[in-house]
Amino acid sequence: MNSIELFTGAGGLALGTHQAGFRHRGLVEWDEDACDTLRNNARANSVPGIDDWRIHHTDIRLLSFDRFGSGDVDLVAGGAPCQPFSLGGKHRAQDDARNMFPEFVRAVRELQPRAFILENVKGLLRASFQNYFEYIKLHLTYPTITKKRTEDWPEHRARLEDVHTKGRFQGVKYNVVAQLLNSANYGVPQQRERVFIVGFRADTGLEWHFPEPTHSEDALIWDKYVTGEYWKRHGIRRPASSRSFSLSGVRMRDLENGPPITTKPWVTIRDTIADMPEPRADRDAKGFTNHKLMSGAKVYPGHTGSPIDMPSKTLKAGVHGVPGGENMIAFEDGSVRYLTVREAARMQTFPDAWRFEGAWSEVMRQLGNAVPVGLAAVVASSVASKLTSTQPVQEHQGSELQAPRRHHA
Template sequence: MNSIELFTGAGGLALGTHQAGFRHRGLVEWDEDACDTLRKNASAKAVPGIEHWRIHHTDVRLLPFDMFGNGDIDLVAGGAPCQPFSLGGKHRAQDDSRNMFPEFARAVRELQPRAFILENVKGLLRTSFSDYFEYIKLQLTYPTVTKKHAEDWTEHRARLEKVHTRGRFPGVHYNVVSQLLNAANYGVPQLRERVFIVGFRADTGLEWSFPEPTHSEDALLWDKYITGAYWKRHGLRQRSSEKGVALSGVRMRDLEDGEPIKTKPWVTIRDAIADMPTPRADRESKEFSNHRLMPGAKVYPGHTGSPIDMPSKTLKAGVHGVPGGENMIAFEDGSVRYLTVREAARVQSFPDAWHFEGAWSEVMRQLGNAVPVGLAEVVAKSVAAKLEGAGAAPAHSETSFTRDD
């Protein structure tokens, strides 16, 4: 199945969709260091099958999407720049020049794929952005109902609402669903919440829902404080229910007396890096690329690091350098240190063969902006299975147009 990837960054979503079976016709990214990361890994064949990736280092607004084919693209995927909606950004939303949701909608309109996957930060769901979030989904539902030249987004949204409430539309349209997913609930060693918007072209007749979580905190607590399996796995003495876990007696009884837990335990930082050597500041590891200690990690109010026996806090890109509180490991003795690039890559579920290009702060920015590969793969595999089950479908013959009603 053919796909294109927009706003590729360091390749988190692209790797997930690739591993789900999609063949990328092109990957689009404007950041030079991220493009270097993609090119180097493609040329090194870091992951089987990516040596044919075609990386386009350009502003997506300048790109004619018909260059990727006409009518044979099965999936358009991308993580539009999150800074306009991020809790750590300037919150300018639709007024931010980095708002690329209209370009994603243009790709869907011009390529008319059988499905699309769009992801973004949790901040997109804030009350202050709710109207624009609904507007994004309406644009993707009816991508051929285009915005008029003199129309602002609220006027366009009102027109889309009229089309939607009418309940019938003869042109190309998509059945769109959205959900907030926590990467930790799908086996990623990080508490990272991302909004996914997924759509299937209506003429495919396909029904789809988001995959159910496979991992849980309750399962991790069971392994730690009831069976002790977690500590045994790491060759450590079993810990008690310490204050940091905040387990009440009621919670413990609920776990002991409740139904069997069907999910797997959350994956912790210790789980993720257990087989790696302790990093050194004077040289990089010979076994693992990008595994070198960056000194200088400090605790300060609101920035205390991620406990090693829990999934990491959300890795962040930072506006002014690396945000240390989110990108540190907090050990049981009270000490902290920065995650190395390789450890951060594992927290983002990148394969060890995936090498990152650029200075430390730039690479950590790439990682902080990335979609966890494991989470992307879970969603993409579910979409791929539905598309494969339906077989090839003819592309819709409609092209973009504007409706006045």
């Protein structure tokens, strides 16, 4: 199955969709360092099967999708720049010049894939952005109903609502669903909440729902504080602090008296770096690229680091550089240190063979903006499974694949 990857960044979503079986016909990214990361890994074939990746270093607003061919793309995927909607950003949303949702819709309109996957930050669900979020979903439902030059997005939304409630649209339509997913619930060692918007072209007739979580905090609590299996797994004495650990009485009774826990435990930082040597400041550890100690980690109010026996906090790119707390490991003795690039890459479930280009702060920015590979693979594999259950449709909805039309009514 063929795919197009937009806003590729360091390649997290692209690797996940690649693992799910999609063959990328093009990857679009404007940041030079991120493009270097993609090119160098493709050239080295860091992951089998990526040596033919075609990276387009360009502003997506200047890109014509005609070069990818119409009717020959099964999936369009991308994580549009999150800063306009990020809780840590300036919250300008649709008024931010970095708002690239219209470009993602344009890609869907022009390529008309059988499915799409769009990822973005939890901040998109804030009450102040709710109307625009609903507008995005409606525009993705009817991508050929374009915004007129003379109207603003609320007016365009009103037209889309008219079409939607009428229920008899004859053009290209997508069945769209959205859900907030926590990466930790799918085996990623990071508590990273992200909104996924997934759509299937209506003529495919496919039914789909988001994958069920495979991991849980309850299972980790059980392993730590009831059976102690977590500590045994790591061959360490159960910490004294764990004996004084207390949940609310109600929750502990629920765990002990409730149905069996069928999920796996959340994956912790300790789980993730257990086989790695301690980093050194002067050079990479043997056998591990990008694994060098960065000094200067400090604890101060609001920046306490991620406890080693929990999934990490959400890695962030930061508006003014790398935040201190989210990118530090907090040890039981109260000490902290920065995650190395390789450790941060593991928090994002990048393969160890994946090399990152650029200065430390730049690479951590790439990682902070990335989609966790493992979560991307889970969602994309579920989409791929549905798409392979039916044959691609070559003509649909009045042959819009061959000649996409824009609707203004």
